[in-house]
Amino acid sequence: MKKLILFHARECPHCRKMMPLVDRLEKEEGVVMERLEVWHDEKNADLMRSYKPILAPKCEGQLRTPTFFNTETNDVLCGEVPYETLKDWAKK
Amino acid sequence: MKKFWRCFVCNDIHYGVKPPELCPTCRVLNAYVEISAGEARRMMGLPAEGGFSREKFGEAIEAFAAQNEFRVNPDSERVNTLLDGLAANEEKHGLRYCPCRLISKDFAEDSKLVCPCNFLVHETYKGVEQGECWCGLFVRRT
Numbered sequence: 001m002k003k004l005i006l007f008h009a010r011e012c013p014h015c016r017k018m019m020p021l022v023d024r025l026e027k028e029e030g031v032v033m034e035r036l037e038v039w040h041d042e043k044n045a046d047l048m049r050s051y052k053p054i055l056a057p058k059c060e061g062q063l064r065t066p067t068f069f070n071t072e073t074n075d076v077l078c079g080e081v082p083y084e085t086l087k088d089w090a091k092k
Numbered sequence: 093m094k095k096f097w098r099c100f101v102c103n104d105i106h107y108g109v110k111p112p113e114l115c116p117t118c119r120v121l122n123a124y125v126e127i128s129a130g131e132a133r134r135m136m137g138l139p140a141e142g143g144f145s146r147e148k149f150g151e152a153i154e155a156f157a158a159q160n161e162f163r164v165n166p167d168s169e170r171v172n173t174l175l176d177g178l179a180a181n182e183e184k185h186g187l188r189y190c191p192c193r194l195i196s197k198d199f200a201e202d203s204k205l206v207c208p209c210n211f212l213v214h215e216t217y218k219g220v221e222q223g224e225c226w227c228g229l230f231v232r233r234t
Contacts, residue, residue, distance in 0.1 A: 011177025011191040013170045013228055039177065040193050048194055062205075062213060063194040064226065079216075079226075 004031060004090055007048045007055075009039045009065040011021040014080045018066050020082050031090050038065065096132035097124040100208040105132050122161050125208055126192055134186050134228035135203065149188070151210060153229070162217075162230045163185070178207055192227040 006022060009016035022033050036044040048055070048063055054066055059078035068077040068089060077089050096110035098104070102118040111124030128148075133139065157163045163172050178192025188207045189195055195202040204210065211217050211225030217232065224231040 007194075009177065009191055009194075011173050011180065013173050014192060016173070020216065026118060039181065039191060040200050044200055052196065063196065 002070060004033045004047055005069045005071065006033050006035045007063075007065055007067040008035060009070065010037055011039070012065045014065040017080055018086075021086055024083065027088055029087060029090060033090075038063075045077070050076050050080075096129055096156050098127045098131065098135065098206075099123045100125055101210045102137060103206070105135055107132070120155075127151040131187060131206070135206070137199075139203055146175055149178070150175065156208065157230060162232050165224070165226045165228055165231050167228075170228055174227055188233065190227050 006018075008018075009036065018085065022035070024037055025031060026033060035046065036049050038045045048067070051069065052063060054074050055069060055076055055078075056062055058066060058076035064078055068081075068086065070089065070092065071078075075089055075092055083091075093107055099106075099109070099115045099118060099120065101120045102124050104115060104117045106112055106124060106129075108109055111126075114121055115123045122212065129134075152153060153164055174191055178188040181187070181189040183190065185195065186225070187202075189202065190205045190209060192224040192233070193205050195205060207227075211230060213224075214226050216226055217230075219222035222232060222234055
């Protein structure tokens, strides 16, 4: 089953900018995004690290925030993106 | 008075009154930023002691940027958010890791995430007219 994950960090300005877009996406498209904070939650950090082979190649070889991850398709978005891009990724 | 300095490109450590103008290892000009004794020790694989205040770090990055083609982001709200994250990471993990990237737990790899990092190679900065480092703490002068 498709699961959409947002790996974010509390003090990451890019993540703060993307949050309203995620709220809008959930409201308008009826999708659910699991939001996992990675700098203050070691369990979430370990989960993100476990996906490194999939995530890092899409993010200049690193684990960066925000990272949007579709666990079914392995589609990854990295950093700030326009709403339409986020929507296209979520609807795949 | 002698201080510790770190090359933001290759992480060489220098101890002296002034930093080298040219990094002897990576040959980058004006690459040294003042760091705490604790950071110098950690980067050399020793236990940390002797922290660096948020105010002192703010002064260090301003002085570092003043001699380069980039500056500290004029968006003070963004800078304050990032300084919160850097302080939290230093307290919890011993080094000022970038708040917008996660450590892998490989020290050599993670040393590339210590702020200021070598953002000259970031795709958000290299060749970008209004470039900035990944987190946006430093922005190209325009």
